[in-house]
Amino acid sequence: MPTRREVLIGSMLGTLATGLPAWFLADPRRANAQNLACAIDAKENLQFLICCVNSNGDPISNNCPGTYDDVADGGEAIHPEDASMAETELSWGEKTYKAAAPWGSLSETMRARTAFIHHVTLANNHGDQPKVMRLMGATKNSEMLLSAYAKELAPCFGTVQNEPVALGAGSNASELVSFQGRTLASVSPTQLRQLLTGSNGRPSFGGGGRSGGSSASVVTLRSIRDKYLDELHKLAQQDATGVQTKFLDALSLSRAQTRQLAEQLAETLAAIDNDGVASQGKAAAALIQANVSPVITVRIGFGGDNHSDSNLANEVAQHTDTDNGCAGIQLILDELVAAGIEDRATFMTLNVFGRNLNDSKASARSGRDHYGNHSVAVVIGKNVKPGVYGGVRPVKGGQLGASGIDSATGDSVPDDGGDIPRLETHVAMARTVGVALGIPEESVDGMFNTGAGGKVISAAIA
Secondary structure: OOOHHHHHHHHHHHHHHHOOOHHHHHOHHHOOHHHHHHHHHHOOOOOEEEEEEEOOOOHHHHOOOOOOOOOOOOOOOOOOOOHHHOEEEEEEOOEEEEEEHHHHHOOHHHHOOEEEEEEOOOOOOHHHHHHHHOHHHOEHHHOOHHHHHHHHHHHHHOOOOOOOEEOOOOOOHHHOOEEOOEEOOOOOHHHHHHHOEOOOOOEOOOOOOOOOOHHHHHHHHHHHHHHHHHHHHHHHHHHOOHHHHHHHHHHOOOHHHHHHHHHHHHHHHHOOOOOOHHHHHHHHHHHHHOOOOOEEEEOOOOOOOOOOOHHHHHHHHHHHOOOOHHHHHHHHHHHHHHHOOOOOEEEEEEEOOEEOOOOHHHHOOOOOOEEOOOEEEEEEOOOEOOEEEOOEEEEEOOEEEEOEEOOOOOOEEOOOOOOEOHHHHHHHHHHHHHHHOOOOHHHHHOOEOOOOOOOOOHHHEO
16 A cells, blocks of 8 residues: 555656646546636636644734724724834835734735734633634634635645645644544645755655655656657547647646746755745745645744733744744745745634733733734735724623724724624635635625625725
């Protein structure tokens, strides 16, 4: 029996060499017109997803755009007083918002495709992260949101596998992803490099580490490409439909593309030497280039579980860290740019909960506690209209929390003043991200139980 490594590498070889999905190479005559048309459209319309999952409930939502606005009939959100976190006006597309200075770590190009969607998860424990990824029971068949996305995207991309890949979860069970009820093991960047590395320490797509490095793997890929494509074109000449012929022409890689892709993947994987954020970005970019999975999770710190955090020092430290916080997001995006796939992938954050914005502890700047009434999803992609969607308003006892949202404008509104009540903002965020990934809205609707609520924030879609 072949090992899992051999199966994975074998599937990747065919996909890498030709650009055609593994399921099509296995039995091209069984491919249906819907899948073929979907894969052709995916070239331009659909997005891979990189999602930052963090069960710490880091205070990422406490210092981002939307928490510095004037709040009617409520107190102000509390922010660190350290000069490195100074309130700063930054452009997000054509608009300007106030945010903590580290958000300026995002390049202007990326800020022009970044949305901040304020929402509630209603979770209050670190172990609730899996529930949050199931939208607290709103998803159909209790499927995790990321896996629901993957099910829609995988047939169109023709990825090696349908399941998401967790790069940043490590041994944290709360951050693992399940698929059809089966919990998936995490794969760290260094493990991924080892999986695809030959005995000389260079990535080898030629099988089992015997190809001797990237130059040999290029030759191997080129020969596989020629073999597969010659056979497929012979089949096409016999009885292929118009859609099948268009599919072959649209997705198959040229010899030059095969060489370039193999060399670029070898260089990217060889540069992975730890499991930090930058390496997670390299690994994610490689997985997308190799068409392994439509959804990949990473982990970026923004202050940790900071119940006791004098002067909010931990919050400041990770927000301003060059390997985490806002700069960490940019590290991920930089890897997408380096790979030339920044228009093919969307980034988002999905934390278990937020942190208190203005309770007595936050006001004393001695720490922040778990808070299910406010979180922020940072969503960055070419189909995203930049800006702030929703915001904060008094929700209970003078405490600030996520407000309702007007779907047409994205404005923060009182709970009864818009078409998305605050308790439905979590599902609304998920629906909106699905559409931003290029998934048809009717297919997004099918991910949720009847009565789940929420609606797409149309204002947030470019």
